Amino acid sequence: MAFLIPSHLQFLQISDIMHTLESQDIVLWKQLGGFRTANSRMTDSEGIDSMRSELTSEEQSLLAMAVDAAQRAYAPYSNFRVGAAVRTEAGLFTGCNIENASYGLSVCAERTAIFAAVGAGARRIEMVAVSCVDTGLDTGIGGRMPCGACRQVIAEFADRAVPVIVHGAGVWQVNELLPEPFEL
Numbered sequence: 001m002a003f004l005i006p007s008h009l010q011f012l013q014i015s016d017i018m019h020t021l022e023s024q025d026i027v028l029w030k031q032l033g034g035f036r037t038a039n040s041r042m043t044d045s046e047g048i049d050s051m052r053s054e055l056t057s058e059e060q061s062l063l064a065m066a067v068d069a070a071q072r073a074y075a076p077y078s079n080f081r082v083g084a085a086v087r088t089e090a091g092l093f094t095g096c097n098i099e100n101a102s103y104g105l106s107v108c109a110e111r112t113a114i115f116a117a118v119g120a121g122a123r124r125i126e127m128v129a130v131s132c133v134d135t136g137l138d139t140g141i142g143g144r145m146p147c148g149a150c151r152q153v154i155a156e157f158a159d160r161a162v163p164v165i166v167h168g169a170g171v172w173q174v175n176e177l178l179p180e181p182f183e184l
């Protein structure tokens with residue numbers, strides 16, 4: 001599998017990226033991720049514990065890319081920066097939210113990441129990470145989760161068991177976020 005490192009990160013060692021995540025967000029992650037484990041946990045038909053709050057090293061790396069991507073958000077109206085990263089069969093891609101003076105034209109980070117991937121030839125999403133870096137410690141899950149439109153777009157290119165890492169809100173599967181996506 002080819003991992004395409006974005007040009008702005010190619011001179012960084014993965015340890016540097018992880019250090020960035022460590023210094024900025026790991027405390028937040030630990031403080032907020034834990035509450036998922038306090039909720040009732042679910043196991044899907046394949047026995048996969050899909051409501052994890054602990055991340056694998058690869059998931060941490062993808063989340064670090066999402067955190068980094070959020071730094072490039074264009075969010076002058078909401079000041080709510082979001083970053084996303086997707087792993088696909090064609091490599092890794094990132095995106096950020098891009099707002100517009102005509103508010104309705106604003107686009108979420110998840111979709112800019114996915115559209116960049118598809119535009120580069122990808123057709124299969126294997127993992128998603130999203131980070132709302134401006135959420136505070138008192139922000140609940142609802143302020144961190146992908147919106148409905150992005151869930152539908154993720155489902156277009158991802159199998160139902162694909163993990164979606166939501167910063168501060170654990171790891172979900174696509175089918176948990178959108179059990180019955182619209183299909184043609």
Ligand SMILES: [Zn+2]
Nearest residue numbers: 108146147150
């Ligand atoms: Zn969205």
